[in-house]
Amino acid sequence: QHFSGNEIRKTFLDFYAGRGHQVLPSASLVPEDPTVLLTIAGMLPFKPIFLGQRTPEFKRATTSQKCIRTNDIENVGRTKRHHTFFEMLGNFSFGDYFKEQAIAWGWEISTKVFGLSPKNLVVSVFKDDDEAFAIWRDQIGVPEARIKRLGEDDNFWVSGPTGPCGPCSEIYYDFHPERGDENIDLEDDTRFIEFYNLVFMQYNRDASGNLTPLQNKNIDTGMGLERIAQILQNVPNNYETDLIFPIIQTAGQIAGIDYHSSDEKTKISLKVIGDHVRSVVHMIADEIRASNVGRGYVLRRLIRRVVRHGRLIGIDGEFTTQVAETAIALSESAYPNVRQREAAIKAELQREESNFLRTLDRGEKLLDEVINRISSIQQENDLPSSVREEYYHPSPLPKQKISGLDAFTLYDTYGFPLELTQEIAEEQGLEVDVDGFNAEMQKQVERAKAAHETIDLTVQGSLDKLAEHIHATEFLGYSQSAATGKVE
Ligand code: ATP
Ligand code: MG
Ligand code: MG
Ligand code: MG
Structure with missing residues (x-):
């Protein structure tokens, strides 16, 4: 049956x-x-x-x-x-x-x-x-x-x-x-x-x-x-059940890809979108608004993860309200408040998404500068050794990488996930210093710990942990x- x-x-x-x-x-x-x-x-x-x-x-x-x-x-x-x-x-x-x-x-x-x-x-x-x-x-x-x-x-x-x-x-x-x-x-x-x-x-x-x-x-x-x-x-x-899969299909359609013929990495991104969109739809329906504290912060991080995974699977423009529509349609019979709150859900998503996309754009500009800087050093390397010795450096420089600090600044200030930096770098034939990035991340975690308890869902944070600290x-x-x- x-x-x-x-x-x-x-x-x-x-x-x-x-x-x-x-x-x-x-x-x-x-x-x-x-x-x-x-x-x-x-x-x-x-x-x-x-x-x-x-x-x-x-x-x-x-x-x-x-x-x-x-x-x-x-x-x-x-x-x-x-x-x-x-x-x-x-x-x-x-x-x-x-x-x-x-x-x-x-x-x-x-x-x-x-x-x-x-x-x-x-x-x-x-x-x-x-x-x-x-x-x-x-x-x-x-x-x-x-x-x-x-x-x-x-x-x-x-x-x-x-x-x-x-x-x-x-x-x-x-x-x-x-x-x-x-x-x-x-x-x-x-x-x-x-x-x-x-x-x-x-x-x-x-x-x-x-x-x-x-x-x-x-x-x-x-x-x-x-x-x-x-x-x-x-x-x-769970993701391929009728409770979630239609959301994944909507995201796939927007990206122009098919779930079943996608590689593992793409499937993970589609599943993250399928999952998080349900969370954000119900959170906003229950009157939570995006912010930098508490539940609002959970909501913001979840929306950003949706946008970011959308980019990873090749979606350029705004798309979250469209996938939210599928999530609303799927759950409105059991939870009528999602349809009643449809306008609020879409407005909140739209605002958060366009803000985050602007931040991502600024990050991309910074990344371009970093890449240009590195490539010009690389070009010196590529000059004939006679010229290089005379005008530039006596010996070839080691293969250039995007530094851990740059990658971390992109992540921390511009909300640029490491995978995104890596992907763009790869297109330019460059690598990212992942160990350096992790070291910066670790420093950050320790700074945060020392200052006060902060939470970040991307760094093993969980709000349950925050709750543990706030409440006896x-x-x-x-x-x-x-x-x-x-x-x-
Ligand atoms: P697991 O060991 O698989 O993480 P759990 O023991 O943490 O599950 P419970 O706290 O016992 O889960 O929750 C009761 C039921 O709720 C589970 O048996 C499971 O069916 C469901 N459940 C728990 N966590 C999740 C989750 N993150 N996603 C989907 N279903 C869940
Ligand atoms: Mg259990
Ligand atoms: Mg268990
Ligand atoms: Mg569990």
């Missing part, structure tokens, strides 16, 4: 609605919770309930939550499964059903409703969670070899240094069960993809790290819509890895 992305979302919500869950709309990407900059998980709007600060109106809820995780930005286009913007389907129990029921329904929707074969599923549990292990083995019938025990990083969810937390259990899809149960390595993404995480929030952690049982045992889950779509639509990665209570996301931004 074929499922469109929209059908998957509806099927998930209907399944849990039929089991007593209140269907609630997605909350804004701008969270009420002041400890995080952007909504990074479906549980975030319910955090006060889990903390016992708010009494829930319903014991059970289900949502499709818009999420943005900037910590995954470097993974975008490089892994098959990570986005900045994605939708998290979730079912929640506030002191109502717990482990057994959550596991039973998680399995039922995966196998009976979405029709995944049990042969293709592997589950993980927290290493000490014998109870979850037993439920999977004895009640669901998963063979022991296909229940993996994982450590805290993957399978113990914490909402911060203190507060509600608990073990979790993840469901993975196995694309190659024929490789056998002997050497199952869930980090092998050529074989496995995590698509559903069930969190059993049953403890409170105090400042000294002690766990005490919570009065309420809660359930918090997350199924990545784009990931389950990848599986059900039988495509090689940090929110680590579903797992430690979500917060550290480790490339998995």
Whole structure:
């Protein structure tokens, strides 16, 4: 059976609605919770309930939550499964059903409703969670070899240094069960993809790290819509699902290229555009404006990355509003506010894009000067040695490179990514001193660290990290890895 992305979302919500869950709309990407900059998980709007600060109106809820995780930005286009913007389907129990029921329904929707074969599923549990292990083995019938025990990083969810937390259990899809149960390595993404995480929030952690049982045992889950779509639509990665691919096609049309016949580098650029355009459309729809601080800075960096990758694939003029149109059309049925905010989205994009293009133009002029300077030295080299010795230098100069400092100035002041400098240099038969560039970058990072905490999404920065510094209570996301931004 074929499922469109929209059908998957509806099927998930209907399944849990039929089991007593209140269907609630997605909350804004701008969270009420002041400890995080952007909504990074479906549980975030319910955090006060889990903390016992708010009494829930319903014991059970289900949502499709818009999420943005900037910590995954470097993974975008490089892994098959990570986005900045994605939708998290979730079912929640506030002191109502717990482990057994959550596991039973998680399995039922995966196998009976979405029709995944049990042969293709592997589950993980927290290493000490014998109870979850037993439920999977004895009640669901998963063979022991296909229940993996994982450590805290993957399978113990914490909402911060203190507060509600608990073990979790993840469901993975196995694309190659024929490789056998002997050497199952869930980090092998050529074989496995995590698509559903069930969190059993049953403890409170105090400042000294002690766990005490919570009065309420809660359930918090997350199924990545784009990931389950990848599986059900039988495509090689999230980007080729019907949720994102039309955006990539629009960008390809503007550039005059075809995704499927493009090289790997071009495909990455197309995927970055496909991903980031969804982020910026929903961010602006949720009233975020480009600026140099906080969320506004995330938005600005994302727009600039779209423009820059557009250039890398050969787009010259302005194009972001056109790709945004495709993204709006794709999500307006589920999120009508993107169409309502269409004019604002396009105006913001247009303004940011034309500003950035002007900056890029200035950078290109500077780069021309640098190249001219180098070429004139090069020309001296090319003179006959007799002439050179007499009028210029006694011996040939070494082959000229664009210095690390010049490349860094272009990057830092003019927003010129290194790849762009390299490409233009290459056309002129020149090289860039990449080691020198990296050394300048390192100096910059250290200067920034010394002065104050700054963030830059292109330099391993993530706003989650900024949030950690601003606020005493940090929110680590579903797992430690979500917060550290480790490339998995
Ligand atoms: P991974 O280990 O693949 O990075 P995760 O363990 O960080 O995922 P969770 O925090 O458990 O993810 O989030 C719940 C679900 O949300 C995941 O099982 C996945 O389906 C989805 N998800 C998480 N991060 C992303 C992302 N960056 N892009 C798309 N889907 C995501
Ligand atoms: Mg994980
Ligand atoms: Mg997980
Ligand atoms: Mg992660």
